Amino acid sequence: MTIVAAAAIAANRFGLGARPGDLAAIGEDPRGWLRAQLAGGAPLLAAAVLPSTQQILSGAEPIVRERTQARQAGQTSADPAAALSLAMRLPQYLRPIYVNDVQARLRSALRTDRPFAERMVHFWSNHFAVSVDKFALLGIAGSFEREAIRPHVMGSFRDMLLAVETHPAMLLYLDNQQSVGPDSMLAQRAARRGRTLGLNENLAREILELHTLGVDGGYTQADVTGFAKVLTGWSIGGGQGQFANGMTGTFQFRPLVHEPGAQTVVRKHYAEADQAQATAVLRDLAVAPATARHIASKLACHFIADDPPAAAIEHIARAFEGSGGYLPAVYAALIDSPQAWSGATVKYKTPQDYLFSLARGLTLPPESEPRILAAFELLGQRQFAPGSPAGWPDRASDWDGASALMKRIELSDAVAQKLADQRDAMQLAPELLGGALTAATRESVARAASPAQALTLLLTAPEFLRR
Amino acid sequence: MSSIRKPAAESAPHMASQRGLHRRRFLQLGLAAGGAVLGARYAFAAPGATDARFVFIILRGALDGLSAVPPVGDPDYARLREQLAIGVPGTADGALALNAQFGLHPGLPFVHEAFTAREALVFHALATPYRERSHFDGQDVLESGLSRPHATPIGWLNRAVAALPAGAAHGAQLGVALGQNVPLVLRGPAPIASWSPSKLPAIDDDTLQRIADRYVNDPLLSQRLADALATDRVAAEATASSAASAPMTAGESGVMRASTIPAAGAAPTAGMPAQAPGRYLEVVSAAAGFLKREDGPAVAVFDTTGWDTHFNEGGAQGQLRQRLGALDAALRIFKETLGDTWSRTVVLVATEFGRTAAANGTRGTDHGTGAAALLLGGAINGGRVVVDWPGLSARALYQGRDLRATMDLRSVIKSVLRDHLRISARTLDAQVFPDGGIPYAADLIRS
Numbered sequence: 076m077t078i079v080a081a082a083a084i085a086a087n088r089f090g091l092g093a094r095p096g097d098l099a100a101i102g103e104d105p106r107g108w109l110r111a112q113l114a115g116g117a118p119l120l121a122a123a124v125l126p127s128t129q130q131i132l133s134g135a136e137p138i139v140r141e142r143t144q145a146r147q148a149g150q151t152s153a154d155p156a157a158a159l160s161l162a163m164r165l166p167q168y169l170r171p172i173y174v175n176d177v178q179a180r181l182r183s184a185l186r187t188d189r190p191f192a193e194r195m196v197h198f199w200s201n202h203f204a205v206s207v208d209k210f211a212l213l214g215i216a217g218s219f220e221r222e223a224i225r226p227h228v229m230g231s232f233r234d235m236l237l238a239v240e241t242h243p244a245m246l247l248y249l250d251n252q253q254s255v256g257p258d259s260m261l262a263q264r265a266a267r268r269g270r271t272l273g274l275n276e277n278l279a280r281e282i283l284e285l286h287t288l289g290v291d292g293g294y295t296q297a298d299v300t301g302f303a304k305v306l307t308g309w310s311i312g313g314g315q316g317q318f319a320n321g322m323t324g325t326f327q328f329r330p331l332v333h334e335p336g337a338q339t340v341v342r343k344h345y346a347e348a349d350q351a352q353a354t355a356v357l358r359d360l361a362v363a364p365a366t367a368r369h370i371a372s373k374l375a376c377h378f379i380a381d382d383p384p385a386a387a388i389e390h391i392a393r394a395f396e397g398s399g400g401y402l403p404a405v406y407a408a409l410i411d412s413p414q415a416w417s418g419a420t421v422k423y424k425t426p427q428d429y430l431f432s433l434a435r436g437l438t439l440p441p442e443s444e445p446r447i448l449a450a451f452e453l454l455g456q457r458q459f460a461p462g463s464p465a466g467w468p469d470r471a472s473d474w475d476g477a478s479a480l481m482k483r484i485e486l487s488d489a490v491a492q493k494l495a496d497q498r499d500a501m502q503l504a505p506e507l508l509g510g511a512l513t514a515a516t517r518e519s520v521a522r523a524a525s526p527a528q529a530l531t532l533l534l535t536a537p538e539f540l541r542r
Numbered sequence: 543m544s545s546i547r548k549p550a551a552e553s554a555p556h557m558a559s560q561r562g563l564h565r566r567r568f569l570q571l572g573l574a575a576g577g578a579v580l581g582a583r584y585a586f587a588a589p590g591a592t593d594a595r596f597v598f599i600i601l602r603g604a605l606d607g608l609s610a611v612p613p614v615g616d617p618d619y620a621r622l623r624e625q626l627a628i629g630v631p632g633t634a635d636g637a638l639a640l641n642a643q644f645g646l647h648p649g650l651p652f653v654h655e656a657f658t659a660r661e662a663l664v665f666h667a668l669a670t671p672y673r674e675r676s677h678f679d680g681q682d683v684l685e686s687g688l689s690r691p692h693a694t695p696i697g698w699l700n701r702a703v704a705a706l707p708a709g710a711a712h713g714a715q716l717g718v719a720l721g722q723n724v725p726l727v728l729r730g731p732a733p734i735a736s737w738s739p740s741k742l743p744a745i746d747d748d749t750l751q752r753i754a755d756r757y758v759n760d761p762l763l764s765q766r767l768a769d770a771l772a773t774d775r776v777a778a779e780a781t782a783s784s785a786a787s788a789p790m791t792a793g794e795s796g797v798m799r800a801s802t803i804p805a806a807g808a809a810p811t812a813g814m815p816a817q818a819p820g821r822y823l824e825v826v827s828a829a830a831g832f833l834k835r836e837d838g839p840a841v842a843v844f845d846t847t848g849w850d851t852h853f854n855e856g857g858a859q860g861q862l863r864q865r866l867g868a869l870d871a872a873l874r875i876f877k878e879t880l881g882d883t884w885s886r887t888v889v890l891v892a893t894e895f896g897r898t899a900a901a902n903g904t905r906g907t908d909h910g911t912g913a914a915a916l917l918l919g920g921a922i923n924g925g926r927v928v929v930d931w932p933g934l935s936a937r938a939l940y941q942g943r944d945l946r947a948t949m950d951l952r953s954v955i956k957s958v959l960r961d962h963l964r965i966s967a968r969t970l971d972a973q974v975f976p977d978g979g980i981p982y983a984a985d986l987i988r989s
Binding site: 489 | 603624674676677678691722723724726729735738741742743744745748749750752753755756757760762763766769771847848850853901903906909941
């Protein structure tokens, strides 16, 4: 492979897409360019003026309280118009927070000089997916990424796992905040009043299946139930009724709902008390060989191929195990995998890949941000809104539908119509694609009937639809 | 580049009718220039190739069958379900009666009407062969039709489409996925269209032609582009012709769009995003528009999500009620838009697995086993609940927690494919569902 093609792979497959000048800057040492991004600490958002989860949820509390009081006082049924305006206040409060967060995320993706580190933020945010499809997440999906993902992307998997599973966003998304141990004090108290409280096993199952061991990682339904018991009490402060205590919008361990006693999870006995019990399980899961293999498989799928070779997975998994899940060591193994540098373009871009690379390649100005965000929705990948806790899928067959392709073509054309006076497709083609640029695309761009058409042909070229 | 002339017409806004014309004009161009690549894929099917229509609505996230089809006559039901239990028929917000043992959730009035009109069959305590509790593996098995997850990248409905005589003969698209991308159940070698409403302006023919030329040596992209063009043409015609029968408005980009039709009995409760009732209707109207055409696709798949009710599921009212209400409204609109074609249609509504027999600790239900499913349509020999009911007693439950599965969902599907789409049993047993020993459910289709 030529040096130029390797630079394009570094910028487009590992990074978020080349901007004009990027390939020249990467030059002859693409691996070094990537490794350099592993230094420099956590890829935090540059302008950190966004509110914390605690601030966001504290701001929501009086709105929810007022609505509840109005309902209890019967005001909502008496005056439907007032009820509606009251009901709209929470979305009206949360939506701008969501928009600010996705704009900050977009800005970071477009301007970062560490696009590989930024791609890893997106990778982990998707691995530990939460979704604003669930309304409770609307305000805090962005703060979740800022607080639980970004600080640990260049740290250890264990720390990220602990930050994720104690974050209010994940506890809310996977319904753990009100899961109650069947023999806990609160459950016994409720039973005396004829009420049944009990487990919700959603979080426990998805931690095992999606976050750590993987679906074939060797756990059973009994492990799910046992782990769900271990996780009882992992909750969020604030709230109402019997869950009212604690600081709003922060992790709160509730001893009253925690299932007492030792539990067995994946052949290991956990006798720790209270919060320490689930922490111990998570610490073990974080370094389990099945977890290493699961994470390595997902990384290889993301960077090497939809069906990556076993040797590449093995290589990455060994780096995970050998380093105890120290992520920069895992990334270094990925960069060192020869398979990650094969073929000029091997992965079909997701809509997110496509839009980030398009916006970076065309150096779209800040005023186009709202339109870019609208385009995420048009192309079927609204930010922070995957359809399930498994996150967005990562294979071509999930994204290469005919209708999806036509939407990319129509979008490219709309962008090209606007920008044709300011961007020269012939100049851009080698800047964006480097050694991946084919003669067929160069020719098709060169022969275009108009500057706009030339730009459309570049943005819809097979090598621009893939990375 | 500076010497290139910029055609003045390019930036003119396109109207709805122009979009269809543009595409059609392009198709002629395509036949002249890139015909070798794009040829023969312009229609869904040869007229008269097959009359039967089959729609699969996937409910992702595991529908709670014990709430959708409550076994109100089971002595253990109300106790297990606590405040999630649906009341017996005749009580306030009670179940809609099916027979002495079963009812329908009160959010499913259209399904109940269809059942009463003998155009719906209700199945219970059935499952795919999958017996673990991962959504994602469960959906993989539901869609692949094999017994293990990730056994094949080809879906059972694609294998069925490939077996339709017209599909093999004409290379026509006999299947359409209603969405931007194709779900596993339809993926495979048989060409499949995908369609979703577009909000973007149409693109001119010359640019499309050049993109098609550029894709000539890229099998995936050339196939997808050809499929998209064919579907867009049919969509433009279908939506134009159904404008008379269903309320449609021209969207801002000029593409015909279904107006949002409020669904009776499914108003969003305060505080929830106001999306539930109307959200399926545009897609369902378009689907009906495709299917009623003589050269329309024989099969369509419509994906829905959001059935994973771990928390605050609700009983007769609440979260699940909203989802069921939206589904029910969509089915009603689908039937109305289909018109006469309804008599030749079968709709399967199914999910990856059921949910726990008992309510969990947070007024919801966790992942379970035995599920409920529906068949609807004018071609259905309906009005029956098809079930070998295992009961909900502690001893009867699977692993002490789930409704036991006593029927293989594939028995239902096989029977529909044989008796409705007329695929031979030999093909079904050898290619579509190659796992042996799956019997055919009896008498599902009107003879």
